[in-house]
Amino acid sequence: MPASPAPSVSAPGTPSPSASRKRSLAFILPLIIFAVIAGLLFNGLWHDPREILSPLIDKPAPDFRVESIEDPARMVDRKDMLGKVWILNAWASWCVACREEHPVLVDFARTRTIPVVGLNYRDTRADGMRWLAQFGNPYATSAYDEAGRVGMDYGVNAVPETFLIDKQGIVRYKHIGPVTPDLIQDTLLPLIQRLNAG
């Protein structure tokens, strides 16, 4: 007996128009679903899982009070920065990407737009100071976070990380990775202007 390839019945006459429409729908629908899922997955390729969305955005910047890197007797206290818009930049002498962004920060600090406070993350005083002497010091001061506890409060998991904090001490923006001139021009400066006005 010849094998019948498809379940199409050898009924009297050809299948009705609505039946063939239903059949083409049956083909198209899975294709649409596939396209949607493929689109979502494709879009997901562009998401870097390392860029964790910070839960600190629009929340108060965590308090800290630690020694400065320059002088153990002088403390760096987050509360001192209230009333000013400022940047907290986590850096370390062992961090290669930090070296990449450093000239950008030095230039930015020279414009005296807003204070840049460093957070020397999991470093030694000697290494950190030497690094600043070698590559320039854009920081009003740097908090010496040897154990990384302040960093942990700020959700730092990879240096460099940069936070923009407003006059009330609320974190308004976080950037993971080196700061670029484009980032400063396109994102930070407009935001700083808005925060300074408010």
Add this chain to the structure above:
Amino acid sequence: MNDSRHWRRAAFVAAALLLSLGSALAASAIAREAPEVGENPAIEHHMMELAKELRCVQCQNQTLADSEAPLAVDMRQKMRELLAQGKSDEEVRQWLVDRYGDFVLYRPPVQGNTVLLWFGPGLLLIGGLAALYITLQRRMARLDAAAAADPQWSAADAKRAQELLSDDSEQGSLS
């Protein structure tokens, strides 16, 4: 001639086995620093149980319990401190989520933006099964209608076919 082929194949298999065994042993023998251990065994155990369901944000394919990344060591230390202070499991988890976000949990909380993640596969499965069911029903209906419309197919034929198909006896075997 046959012999040499067999010998070569045997030699190849032996070499492959040795290589895989050797590399497996080597991997386990790589010297690792002993992971830091807290002083209080009860807290240590408690902390590790929690850490197994948390993600190391630096080595993101490892749990907080497994990872040797410096940040993971720090986070475990912080968890020990929190537990020693008497904080509950939920409070310890919340402490980490407050700083690193939901991503640090291996079980994402069921909330607005994760509803699709949690229920999506189930919904797709149900949808697929429903589509299958509907398709089969339609097909059955179509076949029944065609059989009814076929002038050469009588009710007696249908009954006989049904008997043959459902026959479990030796007469119904396919051999």
